[in-house]
Amino acid sequence: MKHRVRAVAITDDGHLLAIKRIKPGRDPYRVLPDGGVESGDASLKDALLRGLHEELAATDADILALVQRIDEGPRRRVRLHHGRTRIRRVGQALGRPQALVRFRLRPGS
Template sequence: MQHRVRAVLLTPNNTMLLIKRIRPGIDPYWVIVGGKIEPTDASPEDALRREVREEIAGEAEIVSVLHTIEDSDERQDFYLATIEKWSFEDRTGPEFSQEDRGEYLLEEIPLTADALDAVNLLPQEIAAVLRNAVERGELLAAR
């Protein structure tokens, strides 16, 4: 089973960082920063910090596990985290150098239900979890 970790990154601007994916023949969609746990990672949290460094050249402060999605092939742990600084131009993840992978754009999304509804955030289950957390004020409270 593939094990992935993702960081719901809350910024000082009361926004969330998402990566917009643009691929030929597919409608644009947004994903949460993260990736698979590598054998060299000491823990899921270390893997998450590595992924944040690779994908947005930032340092995440992990707050808590927010949600887990699991099926027979994959487990994804979504962590709530804060971030103060990042530099998308300095990203180093191997996926960014593969031309056939399409475009990656970093976007700050306001922590509102309307802003979340305006993007095609995948997987849909985490989009619903985040929308509910926003409506209850939980994301702003974590910041």
């Protein structure tokens, strides 16, 4: 079973962070920052922090909560761990054509 982590990343000023993926032959689309859990990750939180650094160049983040669910289909089974995070600093992520997208959250959300 594969393990993946995905962040619900919220900034201190109340924005939800997403990534706008740009791939040849497809319309751009938005995703939450995520990644696979690797053998060198000491914990799920470490995997999530590494993913936030890789995807958003986040250098100051806290994991506030982790939840999990299992996705099962005819060809795959994935244990997906969602983390609610608070991000204080992001930079320019390298490696893929993408853009950081900020969504303003309503008060109390």
